[in-house]
Amino acid sequence: MTIYSAVLFIHVVSAIGLFIALAAEGAILFRIRSAQSVDEARFFIRVFQRLRIVAIPSFLGVLVGGMYLAVQVGQRHFLDSVGSGRDRIDHVDRRTRIGDTDCSPEEGGFKC
Numbered sequence: 001m002t003i004y005s006a007v008l009f010i011h012v013v014s015a016i017g018l019f020i021a022l023a024a025e026g027a028i029l030f031r032i033r034s035a036q037s038v039d040e041a042r043f044f045i046r047v048f049q050r051l052r053i054v055a056i057p058s059f060l061g062v063l064v065g066g067m068y069l070a071v072q073v074g075q076r077h078f079l080d081s082v083g084s085g086r087d088r089i090d091h092v093d094r095r096t097r098i099g100d101t102d103c104s105p106e107e108g109g110f111k112c
Contacts (some may be wrong), residue, residue, distance in 0.1 A: 004072055007065050007068050008065070008069060009067060010061050010065050011061065011062060011065030011066060011069060013060025013061070014057070014059075014060075014062045015058075015062050016059035017054055017055075017057070017059040017061070018055065018059060018062055020054065021051055021054045021055035021058055022055075024051060024054075025048070025051060025055075028044050028047055028048045028051065028102060029048070031044045031090045032044045032045060032048070074100075075095075
């Protein structure tokens with residue numbers, strides 16, 4: 001198992017944990033709002049405070065794992081993405097320099 005696949009695994013498991021924590025937070029907040037007594041509300045508030053045990057490590061796993069994966073993927077495809085973006089700019093520049101300005105803006109670039 002490479003470092004990349006281990007970090008990817010941690011990233012995916014952390015994302016699942018984060019979704020579970022968010023779902024539990026919604027359910028707990030619903031129960032706090034519908035509490036019939038102060039003791040019942042305090043119980044769910046204590047449960048809500050314990051939710052940090054899952055939420056914070058999951059958030060950090062998603063954040064740090066995502067940054068590592070972005071750097072790794074960025075190193076692989078950096079020259080490809082820079083080259084394709086520069087080619088589009090050159091194409092639009094050439095068309096406008098020769099007087100063919102029939103370029104219409106579209107989402108993500110120009111259509112010439």
